[in-house]
Amino acid sequence: MSDCEREKNYRRILILFGMVFLIFSGFLVRLIIIQLVDYPSYSHLAANQRQGLLLKNTLRGDFFDRHGKIIRGSEKAWYLLIEKLNLNSVRSEKISHELKPILGNQFVTALSQNREQSFWIYPEPLNELQIKQILTLHQPECKILANSIRRDQHQGIAQHLLGFADQERGFSGLEYFFQSRLRSQDNSGLVFTLNDGKQHFFPGLGIRAQNAFNSHGVILTIDRRIQQIVEQIMDAHQIPGAIVILDAKNGQILAMSSRPMVDFFVETSSNQDHPFINRAISAYHPGSIFKLVSLSAGLDSGILNPKEYFYDTSQGGQGFVSLTEALAYSCNSVFIQIAMRLQPKLILEYADRFGLGQLCNIGLPNESWGKLPSGIGLSDGEIANLALGQQDVYTTPLQIASMVQTIANGGIRCTPRLVLGTSDSKGAVTVINQITPVPSVRVITEATAQTIKDMMAAVVTYGTGMAAQLQEGTAGKTGTAQVDDDPKTPSHAWFAGFTPLKVPKFITVVFCEQGLSGAETAAPIFKEVMEKVTRIGD
Known part of the structure; x- marks a missing residue:
């Protein structure tokens, strides 16, 4: 054999060994993938082949408040299990007859469709009365068992959030914003039997339950206790509007509520009360609340002197008044005179600094930007309306709360925040991913x-906000805003303030849609809310 032929044979052998090596490597890689990467899915499939599924409740991740308390999540529900349906038709008919008055015709229909099953679970959760009535029947085939279910979102708090x-x-809301985090294919509450290869259950092994809770959750800045207080008071007064409470030091949202409440079962978009609107992030004329912007612009720029006096020219006015009294x-x-002196450009510059007419970006869809006028070419009448928070000025209760937080916090604005972070539960360890x-x-x-805080304290001490007085001390501003050109349309009512006075802790804005008067409607609600909130311990 010549050297040339040996070389060719040697190359063929190398190629053959190379091909074998590549094939073997491919099998090895695939085996590693199956054993290490795809193991959970194959294990899940194998387990499903041995299970006779009786009930599956798809769950979602949980929402927690700032203290780790569940606002919305999974909870225990009770179901009816009927055993040995396929063994005795007479017993089956008797069970159907006795349970019909308790569970209704829908149960009877479902039972008739599942009489060939050895075990069957009626998939509707039972209430306490139904459980008591079923237990009094003393039917040995009927058992009550528990399974996890998503907490009823129609009866919980913070629906608009x-x-x-x-x-x-x-x-909608945070359910929509955090969709990818809250949803998981393996996140289910299961009830099943263990079956053999022919899908026959193993006698004696009974019923098994498995709760695969979602490892993901969303941690909010909300304090569940404060949120409950706010919603209870709003429900008691039955006034459409919103209440927002912020932490004075960091701008975190402690409570945010909007009314009327949404009933997703019966409400339609044609409802004239517009319950789907989250009024806390919808824009309205702020009325006299906007005077805080003009005051800030004048004092901070040095154009206004806090000790100077003005003459109140309105009908039945106060005569000569200090800036604090104004x-x-x-x-x-007086504030129309101030606006004429400052001019719109400066006032709107400070409105922009306070975050008015801007999104707070707290994670809620449909948040309104609000609106500020351009300030160019305004007539004297339009400047007067601007001073009173009317002329193309629209702000949300959340934006007003942020403005008051800035004043209470010594002039430093902390952008409102609703989400603290997300959590991943791994065994006994919860990892919080801070945002x-x-x-x-x-x-x-x-x-x-500090000057404006002292002036806002005067509003509550002897001015229009006296109904908001608290023992801890309060500072604030009332607002009554015209809704439209029709004088018969009730005005919107506002009160925005903070407490305690010396070391502000809570920033609270009360907005009452068509509530007539900030002094008579919104301020008393502020007092009622804060009296209860300030009694809560840390």
Whole structure:
């Protein structure tokens, strides 16, 4: 054999060994993937082949408040299990007859369709009365068992924040925003039997339950106790509107509620009360609340002197008043004079600094930007309306709360925040993935902020906000905003303030849609809310 032929044979052998090596490597890689990467899915499939599924409740991730308390999540529900349906038709008929008055015709129909089953679970959760009635029958085939179910979102708190979701996806609110985190294919509450290869259950092994809770959750800044107080008071007064409470130091949202409440079972988009609207993030004329912007602009720029006096020219006015008295009594004519001196450009510059007319980006769809006018070419009448929070000025209760937080916090604005982070549960360990807040910014000087705080305290001490007085001390501002050009349309009512006075802790905005008067409607509600909130321990 020549050297040339040996070389060719050697190459063929190398190629053959190379091909064998590649094939073997492919099998090895595939084996590693099956054993290490795809193991959970194959294990799940193998387990499913041995299970006779009786009940499956698809779950979603949980929402927690700032203290780790569940706001919306999974809870225990009770179901009816009927054994040995296929063994005795007479017993089956008797069970159907006795349970019909308790569970209705829907149960009878479902039972008739499943009489060939050895075990069957009626898939509708039982209430306490139904459980008691079933137990009094003393039917040995009937058992009550528990399984996990998503907490009823129609009866819980913070509906406008959390939104609505079915078992598969979120449609609104944070349920929609965090859809990918809250949903998981393996997140189910199961009840099943153990079966053999022919799908016959193993006698004596009984019924098994498995709760595969979602490892993901969303941690909110909300304090569940404060949220409950706010919603209870709003329900008691039955006034459409919103209440927002912020932490004075960091702008975190402690409570946010909107009314009327949504009933997803019966409400339609044609409802004239518009319950689907989250009024806390919808824009309205702020009325006299906007005077805080003009005051901040004038004092911070040095154009206004906190000790100077003005003449109140309105009918039945106060005569000569100090700047503090002008705010306390909400003298419209004085603030029109101030707006004429400052001019719209400066006022709107400070409105922008306070975050008015801007999204707070707290994670809720449909948040309104609000609106500020351009300020160009305004007539004297339009400047007057601007001073009173009417002329193309629209703000949300959340934006107003942020503005008051800035003043109470010494002039430093902390962007409102609703989500603290997300959680991943791994065994006994919960990892919290913090979401970095937007950096705080200085809007007005500390001296200006302190001057305005003192003036807002006067509003509550002897001015239009006296109905908001608290033992801990309160500072605030009332607002009554015209809705439209029809004088018969009731005005919107506002109160925005903070407490305690010396070391502010809570920023609270009360907005009453067409509530007539900030002093008579919104301020008393502020007092009622804060009296209960301030009694809560840390």
